[in-house]
Amino acid sequence: MSLAHRIIPCLDTDGERVVKGVNFVNLRDAGDPAALAARYNIEGADELVVLDIAASRDHRPTFLETIRRVAAELAIPLTAGGGVANVDEGRAILRAGADKLTVNTAAIRNPALLTALAAEFGSQAVVLAIDAKRVGDRWEAFVRGGSVATGMDAVVWARQGVDCGAGEILITSMDKDGTRSGFDCPLTAAISRAVSVPVIASGGADTPETFLEVFRDGHADAALAASIFHDSIQGLGALKRYLGENGVSVRQTG
């Protein structure tokens, strides 16, 4: 008996439709978020993430409606985020039906935001999302959808974010994102060693072996992927059976 490793499909949206791209660019339409959510809920996803990667103020009501539509399909936890800059925006996302919210750019600018969100909603509802890219012998945190370098060491920032109140880290490797070449195990392991909270690995998901690697070598508590699930390249049931057969504790479904 032990805590299961989670498999988390991620819906990157423009606020309304699921979109996808490689290395954060060349976005194209990949479907209706609520329809995909319903599918993953049945197929055995352990959790779902829905992000507004456009995160423009004008589209916020549309995204909140998307969260409502997605939440209505789920009997599993939902994490949502994109451009959350203050407690009121966080509250709106949770009220719309998310159980947890992700923060990224605004938290780097103002780490006290994590403290305020944790005080209001509890650390278990605050996920610090970090987009990291290899620069020399370390990983640097980027913001604004991966377009702006911060100069901050991603591992140092993860530890500071947890000290400020984050209850979970979602670490995305920008080098691996969209490449289907495997997760960034060294990055994930470095973050995992640095913090005491659960770590979700993101970017580079491909075969079941790549998930096994990120759990075994990257010490991830959860692994997130988008296109391999959206395009039915990888089924959730088959993935979990493979992991179970290889000694990874997972919640088998169906």
Place this chain on the structure above:
Amino acid sequence: MNIALVEYGAGNLPSVERALSRLGVESRRAASPEALADCDALILPGVGHFGALMRSLGDRLLVKPLREAVLRGTPLLGICLGLQAMFATSDEAPGDAGLALFPQKVSALPPVDRLPHMGWNQLRRARPSKLLEGVPQDAYFYFAHSYAALDAGEAGVAYCDHCASFVAVIEQGNVFATQFHPEKSGPVGAQVLSNFVRQAGGKG
């Protein structure tokens, strides 16, 4: 069947409402002492902070009516922080009194493994359980918490292990509670809610 969800300004009422509605069970929200008095069963959902929950119940004058409903025999289901609120005190808010349906306390889980305890875990059953009827022994439930009751005496019917052994399911007379979130635990969670509804006299 008249199930009321205790509304105290926080928590995760919509997801519990949706989970009940999938079972064909209608619920309503109860935010006043009168509303608590007039129902067949009560659910106290909860996420957030023990002190904030107890103060919010206090501000709405709901603490005494909740205790009275339990004494009258109204079935009550506490979920997550709703389970913790049933205890006398919590490490999370040492100055705030809980509902004290159970004399023990809620403790901070010792940091020997990752915290918060976040994700799907299995249960260790100690006594026959009505809430877990029909649920496979190895089923996984969704947890998201850093505090837990380590002991509930005879009322503890199932436990979970993460950082420490803690109470995952409570049953004593008409009082039921789960540290996990049945409304977020897929089909087995729906079974637990359905079992509660049946205990409360509904069709479930």
